[in-house]
Each structure stands twice: as C-alpha cells, then as structure tokens.
Amino acid sequence: MPRTELEYPKEPYGTVKRYSPRASYALRTIHTIINTSPILHVSFNDPQSPFPTILPMLGQMGSFSRPSADEGDVLDLYLHGYVSSRLVNISRQPSDASSTSSPSSPPPPSGLPVCIAASHLDGLVLALTPNAHSYNYRSAVLFGHATLVSDPAERLYAMQLITDGVVPGRWEASRVPPNKGELSSTSVLKVRIATGSAKIREGPPGDDRADKEDAKVTGRVWTGVVPVYQVLGEPVAGPYNEVAEVPGYLGEYVRETNAVTKEAAFEAARKVVVKKGGEDE
Amino acid sequence: MPRTELEYPKEPYGTVKRYSPRASYALRTIHTIINTSPILHVSFNDPQSPFPTILPMLGQMGSFSRPSADEGDVLDLYLHGYVSSRLVNISRQPSDASSTSSPSSPPPPSGLPVCIAASHLDGLVLALTPNAHSYNYRSAVLFGHATLVSDPAERLYAMQLITDGVVPGRWEASRVPPNKGELSSTSVLKVRIATGSAKIREGPPGDDRADKEDAKVTGRVWTGVVPVYQVLGEPVAGPYNEVAEVPGYLGEYVRETNAVTKEAAFEAARKVVVKKGGEDE
Numbered sequence: 001m002p003r004t005e006l007e008y009p010k011e012p013y014g015t016v017k018r019y020s021p022r023a024s025y026a027l028r029t030i031h032t033i034i035n036t037s038p039i040l041h042v043s044f045n046d047p048q049s050p051f052p053t054i055l056p057m058l059g060q061m062g063s064f065s066r067p068s069a070d071e072g073d074v075l076d077l078y079l080h081g082y083v084s085s086r087l088v089n090i091s092r093q094p095s096d097a098s099s100t101s102s103p104s105s106p107p108p109p110s111g112l113p114v115c116i117a118a119s120h121l122d123g124l125v126l127a128l129t130p131n132a133h134s135y136n137y138r139s140a141v142l143f144g145h146a147t148l149v150s151d152p153a154e155r156l157y158a159m160q161l162i163t164d165g166v167v168p169g170r171w172e173a174s175r176v177p178p179n180k181g182e183l184s185s186t187s188v189l190k191v192r193i194a195t196g197s198a199k200i201r202e203g204p205p206g207d208d209r210a211d212k213e214d215a216k217v218t219g220r221v222w223t224g225v226v227p228v229y230q231v232l233g234e235p236v237a238g239p240y241n242e243v244a245e246v247p248g249y250l251g252e253y254v255r256e257t258n259a260v261t262k263e264a265a266f267e268a269a270r271k272v273v274v275k276k277g278g279e280d281e
Numbered sequence: 282m283p284r285t286e287l288e289y290p291k292e293p294y295g296t297v298k299r300y301s302p303r304a305s306y307a308l309r310t311i312h313t314i315i316n317t318s319p320i321l322h323v324s325f326n327d328p329q330s331p332f333p334t335i336l337p338m339l340g341q342m343g344s345f346s347r348p349s350a351d352e353g354d355v356l357d358l359y360l361h362g363y364v365s366s367r368l369v370n371i372s373r374q375p376s377d378a379s380s381t382s383s384p385s386s387p388p389p390p391s392g393l394p395v396c397i398a399a400s401h402l403d404g405l406v407l408a409l410t411p412n413a414h415s416y417n418y419r420s421a422v423l424f425g426h427a428t429l430v431s432d433p434a435e436r437l438y439a440m441q442l443i444t445d446g447v448v449p450g451r452w453e454a455s456r457v458p459p460n461k462g463e464l465s466s467t468s469v470l471k472v473r474i475a476t477g478s479a480k481i482r483e484g485p486p487g488d489d490r491a492d493k494e495d496a497k498v499t500g501r502v503w504t505g506v507v508p509v510y511q512v513l514g515e516p517v518a519g520p521y522n523e524v525a526e527v528p529g530y531l532g533e534y535v536r537e538t539n540a541v542t543k544e545a546a547f548e549a550a551r552k553v554v555v556k557k558g559g560e561d562e
Binding site for chain 1: 293294319320322324325326327329330331332333334335336337339394395396397398400402405407408409410411412414416418420422424425440441444447448451452454455456457459463466467475485486488492493495498499500501502503504505506507508509510511512513514515516517518519520521522523524526527528531535543546547550551
C-alpha cells in the first residue's frame with residue numbers, strides 16, 4: 001500500500017467538467033468502483049463502423065508483476081468478455097486507431113484506445129421539482145490502451161483474478177487448472193491505464209430555496225431518497241449439482257455482500273452533505 | 282402496437298458475433314432493456330481526445346410525434362445527463378465525427394455518432410470449471426446520431442418521459458411545470474436510432490460432458506446460479522420533507538418493482554434451456 005493516496009493525472013479528456021466537487025482522481029476510489037462492478041462497459045472504435053462500440057465485459061484490476069499490490073496502487077485492468085471477439089481481433093492489429101495523431105506528433109502508445117465505465121446506483125433522489133431530481137451513485141471511468149495477453153502465466157493470473165472477482169475463492173473451489181484447450185481458447189485483454197476519474201453523489205435532495213420556502217409545494221411533494229442496492233439471492237442449485245449444501249465461502253459471500261451493499265445505500269441516503277453552491281442535480 | 286414484431290436491421294457493426302442464438306434484434310426486447318435501466322452508458326468520440334468517452338446518463342425511449350407509441354414501435358432515445366455538458370457541446374457542432382466517411386461517400390446523417398449500452402445482471406452462473414462460468418444477463422446496445430433538442434415542447438415531453446422513467450407518476454406529483462430558467466438550462470439529447478441489438482442469457486450452468494461425468498469434480502464443486510436483482514429500499518425522507526406518509530404511487534412502485542425483479546432473477550436461474558451446441562460461457 002502506498003504511503004500517500006495516488007491520483008490519476010488530470011488530462012483534458014479525463015477531467016470531470018460538471019459538479020466537479022463530486023469528482024475524485026484517487027486510484028483507490030476509482031479501482032474499488034471498477035472492481036466491485038460485476039459488469040464493465042468497454043468502448044472502442046472499430047475502423048469498420050461509423051459508431052463507437054460498447055461491449056459489456058468482466059474485468060478486474062491487478063498487477064501481474066506485483067500480485068500483492070492493493071487497490072490504491074498502480075494497476076492494470078484485465079478484461080474477459082462474453083462478446084469480446086471483435087475487440088480481441090482489433091486489439092491484435094497494429095494500432096492506428098488513434099484518429100487524432102498527425103504525421104508530426106509522436107507515435108501513440110501501442111494497443112487499442114479504450115474507455116471503461118462502471119456505475120453503481122445507490123438511490124433515487126426525489127426532490128420538489130423534476131430539475132432537482134438526481135441519483136445517488138458511484139461511477140468511474142478509465143482510459144487506456146488494450147492489448148491481448150500472450151503470456152500463458154499472465155493469462156492464468158488474470159483468469160483467476162476475474163473468477164475470484166465474481167465470488168472470492170471460487171477459482172480454487174472449482175476444477176482447476178484449466179486444461180490446454182481452455183487456456184488457449186481464453187482471450188484476456190490487458191489495459192494499461194492512462195488516466196481515470198470517479199464521481200460520487202450521496203445525500204438527500206437539494207432544492208432551490210424558492211421551492212423549499214413554498215408551503216404549497218412542500219406540503220404536497222414528498223422528498224427524500226429511495227435507497228437502491230443489488231441483492232444476491234439464495235443460491236439455486238443447477239441440474240447436475242451433486243453437492244448438497246451451499247459451500248461456506250459462497251454462503252458467506254452472499255450474506256456479507258448483501259449486508260454491505262444495503263448498508264451503503266441507506267448510509268448514502270442519510271448522509272449529511274455540506275454544500276458549497278445551491279446547485280444540485 | 283405494430284402487428285408484427287419489428288426488428289432492427291443487421292448492420293455489420295451491430296450484429297452479435299458470439300453465441301448468436303442469444304441475440305435479439307426485436308425493437309420491443311431492446312427498448313424494454315433500455316427503458317428499465319436506470320443508468321445508460323453513452324459512448325462518443327471527442328475530437329480532442331485520443332480515447333472514446335463513456336458518460337453515464339439517464340434516458341428513455343419515446344416518440345414526440347406519436348406519444349402513444351409503445352416499446353415495440355420505432356422510437357427515439359431521449360438522454361439527459363448529469364455530466365453531459367461535453368457531449369452536448371459536441372452535439373451542437375456540425376457533424377464531422379464520422380471518421381470513416383470518404384469524399385466519395387454520401388454525407389453522413391447529421392448528429393453525433395453515439396453508442397448506448399444497458400446491462401442488467403440477473404445471476405452469477407457458477408459452473409464446474411472457471412471457463413464455463415457465466416452470468417445471467419440482459420444487455421442491449423443502440424447505435425444512432427445524437428442532436429440537441431431545440432423545440433421547448435419536445436424538451437418538456439422528454440423531461441417528463443425521463444422523470445416518469447425514474448418513478449412513474451413522479452412528474453405530476455412534483456412541482457411542475459418547470460419555470461423558464463429550468464426549461465432553458467436543461468439540455469436534452471435526442472438519438473435517432475440506426476440499429477441495435479440485445480443479448481440475453483438465462484438458465485443454469487452448462488459444463489462440458491467430461492467435467493459433468495467426472496465424479497471427483499461433481500462431488501466437490503457446487504454448481505448453480507446465484508440470482509442477482511436490484512432492490513428499492515424503504516424510502517428515506519429528506520431534511521425538508523413535510524409530507525408525513527410515503528405517497529401511494531411511490532410505495533406501490535417500490536413494492537411492485539421489487540416483486541418483479543426478484544421473480545425475474547429466480548425465473549432466469551431456474552429456466553430450462555434447450556441448447557443446440559455444447560458451448561456455454
């Protein structure tokens with residue numbers, strides 16, 4: 001763990017332009033939001049398409065060269081996707097996707113330029129007037145260059161990292177190691193992070209004074225927060241399961257995750273926020 | 282409601298390449314996934330940035346010219362964002378962001394090329410071996426061109442659509458209409474959809490036969506699905522709320538949403554799936 005909180009550089013393309021007091025550039029904050037997000041949205045440009053593309057993927061931040069690094073350290077993002085074949089193919093090609101590079105500028109870093117986003121919804125913030133409505137949320141975005149992991153040892157490291165990101169301990173509790181066919185058929189992308197940012201909103205609604213002082217409005221419109229959280233339900237055994245009891249590591253993970261996420265959503269709803277400006281959205 | 286189920290055209294950039302039996306191009310399926318997603322991830326290219334950008338935004342599909350259209354109809358996507366100022370500024374500029382257009386090709390449709398993604402996680406699918414692990418999910422992606430809505434009446438339509446998308450009936454239950462300042466300060470983007478697709482995975486894990494027939498593996502590894510669903514918690518009144526009771530429309534929405542989402546996650550976990558191939562991921 002680093003002694004001071006590391007921060008990502010504030011690049012023009014990566015800085016939060018609106019309601020910037022809610023922004024954070026701390027690696028720990030950003031990496032935690034990414035690592036607790038079961039689905040990441042990965043955007044890239046396919047040279048064959050007039051549109052950018054977004055694919056939902058699984059991913060975890062880690063360091064193959066220093067596996068003991070924690071979420072506050074400089075880390076790479078490892079991605080494994082259900083639908084990543086297109087992204088994988090493009091990442092294999094020599095990089096020329098950076099459309100802004102001119103002949104005179106230095107060559108861009110190798111790899112496919114990607115943007116990764118993760119957003120947790122923590123509450124519906126219901127204010128007096130629609131314009132002041134908002135969400136409690138934690139969102140993070142990372143920018144970097146994706147390349148295909150060719151080293152089998154690094155691929156194995158990433159596969160375990162991502163599997164244990166779904167349920168901690170699941171890798172060892174399942175049939176491992178992967179056989180040769182499984183190892184060779186699995187594509188893992190590694191994203192070297194250029195920069196990133198997070199944005200967090202918590203607390204009750206914040207309306208304009210005019211509305212808060214209008215008794216006809218406050219007497220009629222309920223204001224507050226509906227906390228929102230994700231729940232892991234009671235595990236449902238599959239058709240060929242032969243293990244009678246839900247294993248301890250899984251039951252514990254379900255219970256602990258549910259307790260933490262519910263608590264966090266209610267905590268965000270009740271948070272007392274000292275605001276600098278009157279604006280809130 | 283159209284008589285037949287409308288489908289989006291299968292463009293090279295928009296078709297699902299992997300596990301295509303899970304793909305759907307039905308407007309109704311795609312629009313429903315988008316409309317039930319509290320946060321949408323919107324990707325676009327900022328000419329100033331070497332990376333694509335993703336912003337989390339709120340959005341709902343609708344038709345200003347035919348407000349009675351339902352989710353199976355041709356609709357536009359209206360977006361309103363917490364952090365949309367950059368996107369809004371770029372959408373204001375004349376479109377030249379389509380990097381693939383050559384001098385000889387027809388001019389691209391006006392507006393900023395965007396991609397919008399929504400993903401619902403319905404379950405953790407725990408198989409015998411890490412490679413066969415998966416999620417139950419419903420994801421949708423849309424491609425289109427975004428322009429700023431200038432007509433005040435259309436902006437008002439979109440604001441109500443998006444507010445009622447958060448909690449049905451909330452618009453009328455809050456202080457409306459917005460005043461002049463609120464109306465003029467609100468930016469709404471309209472995306473004309475070029476195409477889109479959805480991908481849905483449901484059911485129990487599906488392992489290879491070799492693992493399912495290995496008693497040492499099946500006797501040790503629990504397999505099944507952990508259903509995942511989002512819960513709306515008991516509403517928490519804000520500091521200046523003066524309405525004693527949680528209003529009926531809100532309480533009902535919380536109860537009904539919770540019942541439906543939990544049921545759907547367990548239903549997906551228990552679904553009997555007839556598979557064509559042995560592959561499952």
